[in-house]
Each structure stands twice: as C-alpha cells, then as structure tokens.
Amino acid sequence: MHMKKIANWVTCVVLALAATPAVSVAQVRINDPGRVVERQAENRANRKIDQAVDKGLDSVEEGIGNLFKKKDKKAAETQSKPGEQPVNTKGNADNDPAGSSDDAATADTAAKPGKSTLKSYSKFDFIPGEKIVAIEDFSQDAVGDFPAKWNTNSSGEIVTIEGTEGKWLMLGPEGVFHPEFITALPENFTLEFNLATTTEFSFYSGYLRTVIAEVAAPAKEFTNWKGFDGGKKNGLEIALHPNNAGGTQGLAAFNVFGEDGSSLMKNEKSIPAFHTPDHNVVKVSVWRQKTRLRVYVDDYKVWDLPRAFDATRKYNFIAFSNQGYHEEANRYFVSNLRLAVGAPDTRSKLITEGKFSTTGIHFDVNSATIKPESYGTLKEIAVVLTENIGVRVKIIGHTDSDGDDAANLVLSQKRSEAVRAALSSDFGIDGSRMETDGKGEVEPAAPNTTAEGKAGNRRVEFVKM
Structure with missing residues (x-):
C-alpha cells in the first residue's frame, strides 16, 4: 500500500x-x-x-x-491541565461526591500543577454574600443543548471539559448570553463564575464581557449589550481578555453607561494572563456593596471602585457578551455561576448573636482540603477572634443530603477540623479556643430539593461557647 x-x-x-x-x-x-x-x-x-x-x-x-x-510528548505529559483538555460533547454524568456538590466550582485547581495555597491568596479579601439565591451548574441541561434557563441571539452548547468537574456553557459566535432566572440584584450581592478559554487564544478575538444593568424588558432588550453596538445604558460592563499582543499578560476593561448611553467611567489595565497551558480556568468574583464594586480574577484584585454603581438604579439584569472570535478555535466557556445577596456581618453575628454561618468556605471534591478562594472568609473570622481574645467557638461542618449519610457525617467532621487547623496555622488563632464537630446532613438550613438549597446546606457554622 x-x-x-x-x-x-x-x-x-x-x-x-x-x-x-x-x-x-x-x-x-x-x-x-x-x-x-x-x-x-x-x-x-x-x-x-x-x-x-x-x-x-x-x-x-x-x-x-x-x-x-x-x-508532542510534553503535551501528552500535561494532559491533566485545564485548557489542554478535550471537550467532551458526548456527555457524562456529574460526579458529585457526598456533601460536595459545589466543589466543582474551581476543580481546575486540583488538575493543574503548582496548586494554589491559602497563603498565595493572602491579599484576597472577597467574601461571598450571606444568602445564595442562584446556582447555575447546568446539571439540568443535556450535553450538546443550549441551556434551558438562558436566552441568546447567538448560539452555544453545554459541554464537559476533561480534567474539570461538571458542565460548561461554550459560548458561540458574537452575541449575548442571558441567564433569565436572575431578575433582581440588590445593593449588596456577589457574583462568582468560572471562566475558561482555549489555550492559543488570538489577541484579535473579542473580550468576554460581564454585564450588570437595569433593563426595562430583559427578554427584548438583552441584545442591546452586543459587542460595540449602541443601545447600552443604565449599566456597566466588566470585560476580560486572556492575553495581550505579547501573550504575557491578560487585559481587563471597565465601562459604565448612563441614561443616554454615554460612557460615564472607563478603565483598562493589564492583569495576570490566563491563556497559558497550565492556567486556562480562572475564578471571577464580582462584589457589589451599594455603589462600590470590586472585581477579582482568581486572587488578583482587578478593581476596587467606590462609585461604579448608581444608587438610584434597580439593577435586575446579568449577561455575558461575546464580541466575536477572530478564529473559530477561540472559545470562551463559563460554569458554576453563583449569586448570593446580603452583606455578611461576621462580627455582629458571632459576638452579639453568638452564631455565624457561612457558605464561603469551599473544599476540594469529596475532601477536607480548603480551596484558596476561602481566604477572605477565613480572614474575616480570624479578625473577629483576634479582636475578641476571650471568645471560644465551636466549628461545625454541614453537608447537603447527596450521598451516604455516614460518609457525609465523617466528611463534615473532617472539614470542621480543617477549618480549625487553617485558623490556627495561617492566622495564628490559638487552637485551644476552638472545638470542632460535624453534623453531616441532619440539620439542613433549607430543603435539599434545589441547587440553591443544597448549596446553602453545605456550610460551616461558628458558635460562641
């Protein structure tokens, strides 16, 4: 032949x-x-x-x-890295180990070498909102479909990425992607999501824009936030790009639009790159406190703007806007969107009320290993304990009802012990001031019938003794 x-x-x-x-x-x-x-x-x-x-x-x-x-031998040896992984459009079931259904949120940290530690997040002061009101992990959607609770004027589909947990929405060509289930954004809220890109992402491809706005008719007006087109008003865009022309840094841009569509505030800056073979998945965290806006990419604080939001606006709209791909191979992927509302008051609740519960401490899948993005929450608790030297607390772990009861109980106990160890070793809190306990799934804070309820049940409580 x-x-x-x-x-x-x-x-x-x-x-x-x-x-x-x-x-x-x-x-x-x-x-x-x-x-x-x-x-x-x-x-x-x-x-x-x-x-x-x-x-x-x-x-x-x-x-x-x-x-x-x-x-290439080197590429084959690094197949566990996010971004170098295949997209699985055949589909597979989500493996949610006992009590850790939300741990897929940053599963890339388990897959890439040089895993981040709590200390590497030492400047990360993000604290999630008090109450989880929306979780989107696409678990209800079939691989290959566009998600049922979203709208778009483009195209997209649910995929899985080998080496990461759960499902992802792969954004299609230029368009707007709107989660219709988010209809209210109060003066205090946090928005978190995972963002992935292809490895060799062209500089000439567009930004991924996260839109937060007040929109009179979202079902009709969401397309106004497409690319450079007009019609944008009463909102803001947070735009992220994985690399600059040299490929050594990423780019971030910010723009606030007024009533007449004019730009009231804008900024552009370099950020750490996230297009490299071992760093293709990042955690994006957005934090609103009345008019103040903070934006983080992983542990890097991109902006801290005191007057980004208009206090007179009733923000009710979130969307992702893709300006367009220079090459078909370039893709953005989003996953594990998490919206929480309210401003946690750790000091008041722990000292005055005697109890503080948080969903802001995250763990690796089916593990008691604390994820680095938990640093801000742990630091806030450590500050309270440092300022109140006579206070002793019991740390209690809780899980949702997924999985085996006995396994959940053991996992919750181990996680409470991990929190105690972190507060002692990383923040200098005397271990004798802390006791630990695990309740597993027996004391739910909400029904385990929805993703939001389960996420609220995966929590850590601090009870003053």
Missing part, C-alpha cells in the same frame, strides 16, 4: 466518522477541528505503514476523538 493511499484512507475514516450521526465526537480538543484533522491526516501519512494502519483502526474503535490528540 502506497503512502498516498494510506493518507487518503485515514482522511476517509475521519470524514466518514464525522458525517455519521450515530458516532458522536467523544473528546475533541479545544482547537479548530478542521485544522487538527488535516494536520493529523498528514502526520499519519508520513509514518510507517504499519503504524498508520494500527492508528487508523484504533481511531475506529475508540472514536474520532483520538485523531485530535497532540503527539
């Missing part, structure tokens, strides 16, 4: 599989599929005949996804 015939045969296998409805693309890299197929076919044709045949047969058995894998 001649080399040319081998090349044609491999190409036909790829095209036949891609065109067959019964064969879904199990694992496709976050790249331009067309270009990757062409490159793979050429590479295979240049190999030894027996290798080409063997690989071709393997691809038939294992699915077209394997034809998209890089053969």
Whole structure:
C-alpha cells in the first residue's frame, strides 16, 4: 500500500466518522477541528505503514476523538491541565461526591500543577454574600443543548471539559448570553463564575464581557449589550481578555453607561494572563456593596471602585457578551455561576448573636482540603477572634443530603477540623479556643430539593461557647 493511499484512507475514516450521526465526537480538543484533522491526516501519512494502519483502526474503535490528540510528548505529559483538555460533547454524568456538590466550582485547581495555597491568596479579601439565591451548574441541561434557563441571539452548547468537574456553557459566535432566572440584584450581592478559554487564544478575538444593568424588558432588550453596538445604558460592563499582543499578560476593561448611553467611567489595565497551558480556568468574583464594586480574577484584585454603581438604579439584569472570535478555535466557556445577596456581618453575628454561618468556605471534591478562594472568609473570622481574645467557638461542618449519610457525617467532621487547623496555622488563632464537630446532613438550613438549597446546606457554622 502506497503512502498516498494510506493518507487518503485515514482522511476517509475521519470524514466518514464525522458525517455519521450515530458516532458522536467523544473528546475533541479545544482547537479548530478542521485544522487538527488535516494536520493529523498528514502526520499519519508520513509514518510507517504499519503504524498508520494500527492508528487508523484504533481511531475506529475508540472514536474520532483520538485523531485530535497532540503527539508532542510534553503535551501528552500535561494532559491533566485545564485548557489542554478535550471537550467532551458526548456527555457524562456529574460526579458529585457526598456533601460536595459545589466543589466543582474551581476543580481546575486540583488538575493543574503548582496548586494554589491559602497563603498565595493572602491579599484576597472577597467574601461571598450571606444568602445564595442562584446556582447555575447546568446539571439540568443535556450535553450538546443550549441551556434551558438562558436566552441568546447567538448560539452555544453545554459541554464537559476533561480534567474539570461538571458542565460548561461554550459560548458561540458574537452575541449575548442571558441567564433569565436572575431578575433582581440588590445593593449588596456577589457574583462568582468560572471562566475558561482555549489555550492559543488570538489577541484579535473579542473580550468576554460581564454585564450588570437595569433593563426595562430583559427578554427584548438583552441584545442591546452586543459587542460595540449602541443601545447600552443604565449599566456597566466588566470585560476580560486572556492575553495581550505579547501573550504575557491578560487585559481587563471597565465601562459604565448612563441614561443616554454615554460612557460615564472607563478603565483598562493589564492583569495576570490566563491563556497559558497550565492556567486556562480562572475564578471571577464580582462584589457589589451599594455603589462600590470590586472585581477579582482568581486572587488578583482587578478593581476596587467606590462609585461604579448608581444608587438610584434597580439593577435586575446579568449577561455575558461575546464580541466575536477572530478564529473559530477561540472559545470562551463559563460554569458554576453563583449569586448570593446580603452583606455578611461576621462580627455582629458571632459576638452579639453568638452564631455565624457561612457558605464561603469551599473544599476540594469529596475532601477536607480548603480551596484558596476561602481566604477572605477565613480572614474575616480570624479578625473577629483576634479582636475578641476571650471568645471560644465551636466549628461545625454541614453537608447537603447527596450521598451516604455516614460518609457525609465523617466528611463534615473532617472539614470542621480543617477549618480549625487553617485558623490556627495561617492566622495564628490559638487552637485551644476552638472545638470542632460535624453534623453531616441532619440539620439542613433549607430543603435539599434545589441547587440553591443544597448549596446553602453545605456550610460551616461558628458558635460562641
């Protein structure tokens, strides 16, 4: 068999599989599929005949996804890194271990080397809102579908990314993506979500804009927030881009629009890059306190603006606006959106009321390892204990009702012990002032029938003794 015939045969296998409805693309890299197929076919044709045949047969058995894998040894060794992982459009069930359904929020930290520690977040002062009112992890949506509770004037679909937990919304070409279930944003709230990009993200592709606005008719007017188009008013945009022209830093831009659509405030600055092979997933945290706005990307505080919000506006609208991709391979992915309202008053509730409960301490999946973004909440508790040297507390862990009762009980106890250890080792609180306990799922704060209820039940309580 001649080399040319081998090349044609491999190409036909790829095209036949891609065109067959019964064969879904199990694992496709976050790249331009067309270009990757062409490159793979050429590479295979240049190999030894027996290798080409063997690989071709393997691809038939294992699915077209394997034809998209890089053969660079270094890339193969780092396949656990977010951004280098395949997108699984075939779908798989979410693995939510006992009592840790929200731990997928930053599962990338478990997958990438050089995992962040609490100390690396030492300047992170973000504290989530007191009450969780909306959770979007796309668990109710099928892979391949556009999410049922969202609207768009573009396209998109639910995917899974190997090496991360849960499901992601892959944003399509230029458009606006609006979670219709968010209808009120009070003067104190926090918004958190995970943002992922493809690794080789073109500088010429657009920003991912997070929109917060007052909109009279969201179902009709959400398209006003598309790219550079007009119609934007009574709101603000937080725009993030994974890299600048040199590829060493990311970019962030901020814009506030008034009643007439004019720009009232704007800013642009460099931020740490998040397009590199080992850092393609970031946690974005937005915090409103009346007129004040803070924005974080992972532990980096991008802005702290005292007059970003208009106190007279009744903000009721959130959207993601994608300006457009320079190359088809460039993609944005969002996941684990979490909206919480209210301003936590740790000092008053723990000292005056004798009890403080928080959902702001997060753990790795099915683990008692504390996630680094918990630093702000832990620091706030440590400050209260430092200022009130005579106060002793009991730290109580709680879970939702998913999973085995006994396992939940053990996990909740271990997590309370981990919190005690962190307060002692990282913040200098005397361990003798803290006792620990775990209640598992037996004392829910809300019904375990919704994602929001379950998230509220996965909490840590501090009770003054």
